[in-house]
Amino acid sequence: MRAIWKGAISFGLVNVPVKLYSATQSHDVSLHQVHDEDGGRIRYERRCEICKEIVAYKNIDKAYDSGEKTIVLTDEDLASLPAERSHEIDVVEFVPADQIDVLRLGSPYFLEPEEKALKPYTLLRQALEDTERTAIVTFALRNRTRLGALRVRDDVLVLQVLLWDDEVRAADFPVLEKKTKVTEKELAMAGQLIESLAGDFDAAAFTDDYQEQLRTLIEAKEKAGEGIDTESTFAEKEDEGGEVVDLMEALRRSVEARKGESSDKPRKKAAKKKSSA
Known part of the structure; x- marks a missing residue:
């Protein structure tokens, strides 16, 4: 460092x-802009609107617009x-x-x-x-x-x-002023869902899916060119549950899904032991 x-x-x-x-530090894949017709890289120019000349960084100062005139502040001014x-x-x-x-x-x-x-x-x-x-x-x-x-x-x-x-905005949302009632059953079910997802935070357990998929896409296009089949590259997982409107039903299904995941874990471990025997 x-x-x-x-x-x-x-x-x-x-x-x-x-x-x-x-x-x-950022782990994002670095991308730049290109012309879609010929792949030429897009460049940005620092051009003065008065003389129309391209200006180098060393000749650029900062300024404040008061509404009536422009007040120029040089690097020396700011450093003072x-x-x-x-x-x-x-x-x-x-x-x-x-x-x-x-x-x-x-x-x-x-x-x-x-x-x-x-x-x-x-x-x-x-x-x-x-x-x-x-x-x-x-x-x-x-x-x-x-x-x-x-x-x-x-x-x-x-x-x-x-x-x-x-620099911190106030959260002023009129919709939150409306009174809404949460039942004891809904609160209890939400509590069960929270307990089923409870754990100690481990940042290493999480990955940036977008950046991983972006790298996969870049590697696939590097090999296959423009003829890449993105549908086969990224097999999307279908939504098995469908649309759930009722809050209690959504909570119930969520809790059951978590219970199912928890009960599957010992079976997977047992299967591994059996296969290694």
Whole structure:
């Protein structure tokens, strides 16, 4: 991994120099646009609407349109902002972890300590674990002042961006104001369905079906060309249940289906043992 930012965690009089690394990466297949007639790649040009010339990135500035005039902001202007010059992750307060709304969570980053800062880094990490608290911090990254949550994952401090209060929309849905009654039987059946699907979360157990199918399609087209038969490549599973309108009936069938899946598992294991004998 390559560090994308260097700075220091600051809490009280303690200063912990750290490096920032992106904690996630995309697994999406990279696609680009082409002309459907000849397969030529589509290119986008940065063309000035006044002089009609194509403009290089180095000659492009940012601007704000006030409605009456355009205010140009150069890279030097933006770099002069005090917040942009700051390389501190400033701890504002320590809060209970359950007070952070998951709706506010943004991009996560790993924090690696400089070797000389290993002890204060370890101290902060253990203190967060012992108190079961999360540090709320402010910092500047990529031309933006950000709010963040500093927490522990394994032996590493993780900095996760939090959305500002005005960036989270209010869910205003009039339909939810209408009164609707849920019966005790429906609630009990829903509870049974939840129990039948209960388990511990394991992210490794889930796969991105779309990306896997996309790779399968690319490989098939690479071999067969335009003559590929997509129906045979992707055998779609038919819906055996049909349309179910009644809520209780839908819940009942769902619970029965889960019970059937659970009862099949021991049989499959027994079959494997029998075949290996």
